[in-house]
Amino acid sequence: MSETILSLNHLHKQFGALQATNDVSLELQTGEIHALIGPNGAGKSTLIGQIAGNIRPDKGSVYLSGTEITGMSIAQRARLGLGRSFQVSSLAEPLSVMRNVMMGVQALQSHSFRFWKPVAQDQQLLEPAVEALERMQLSHRAWTPVCELSHGERRQVEVACALALKPRALLLDEPMAGLGPEGSAKLTELLEALKLEVPILLIEHDMDAVFRLADRISVLVSGSVIAHGDSQTIRQDPRVRDAYLGDADA
Numbered sequence: 001m002s003e004t005i006l007s008l009n010h011l012h013k014q015f016g017a018l019q020a021t022n023d024v025s026l027e028l029q030t031g032e033i034h035a036l037i038g039p040n041g042a043g044k045s046t047l048i049g050q051i052a053g054n055i056r057p058d059k060g061s062v063y064l065s066g067t068e069i070t071g072m073s074i075a076q077r078a079r080l081g082l083g084r085s086f087q088v089s090s091l092a093e094p095l096s097v098m099r100n101v102m103m104g105v106q107a108l109q110s111h112s113f114r115f116w117k118p119v120a121q122d123q124q125l126l127e128p129a130v131e132a133l134e135r136m137q138l139s140h141r142a143w144t145p146v147c148e149l150s151h152g153e154r155r156q157v158e159v160a161c162a163l164a165l166k167p168r169a170l171l172l173d174e175p176m177a178g179l180g181p182e183g184s185a186k187l188t189e190l191l192e193a194l195k196l197e198v199p200i201l202l203i204e205h206d207m208d209a210v211f212r213l214a215d216r217i218s219v220l221v222s223g224s225v226i227a228h229g230d231s232q233t234i235r236q237d238p239r240v241r242d243a244y245l246g247d248a249d250a
């Protein structure tokens, strides 16, 4: 039976006179990919910020596995199991894929006594990194410097960094951005397999990927959810077609 992992309840966020998030409620359940789509400026990043902890909502609450996290710091949320990837890459280019993933685990554990040890010798960091790279099919690139990777492989490393922290839920912010058809198809395949282990809240403009991956889609326009449902329902919703998809995509 599916279980609610992440729940947003009546979130509101105003910037001056602009209502960037207007009474948004949604849930992420085990085993699913829930996609959040909407035109530029719809409020997707503002909503993600409220989930991840870098934006404080004016009203409303966020729960992760039944624990209220609305007032928690970004680090506290991450320790409780909220994993995320970013629109802009934060990988250390000259370092190997493995070291990048291990550093992410180390940052979260923040055990200062580890700093004198070479990161690569620390089993507690190595094991989750090895496992995450296997799941993202990157084991063969583990000791390659990030600067030698393709754009698509970098995206896979970013997801691996989040996965190595063994999250309960993953927030992925435009993971397909800038990927060609091949990179996008590969990442789509990996995320499809991953959702069975960790549910994913996916913000994405690539509608092919969204329609293939999402079990549920919420459509955000001017800060409000205007439609919610499976791919078929969303494709056929006239309000969504008017506000976002356009006839060509429907």
Ligand SMILES: Nc1ncnc2c1ncn2[C@@H]1O[C@H](COP(=O)(O)OP(=O)(O)OP(=O)(O)O)[C@@H](O)[C@H]1O
Pocket: 015, 018, 020, 038, 039, 040, 041, 042, 043, 044, 045, 046, 047
């Ligand atoms: N810190 C801020 N101060 C003032 N206005 C802001 C701030 N952050 C976002 N906004 C405004 O809030 C609205 C929603 O922005 P947001 O970045 O959340 O949209 P988005 O759906 O993520 O857009 P995109 O798809 O282009 O990334 C926009 O009108 C934006 O200009």
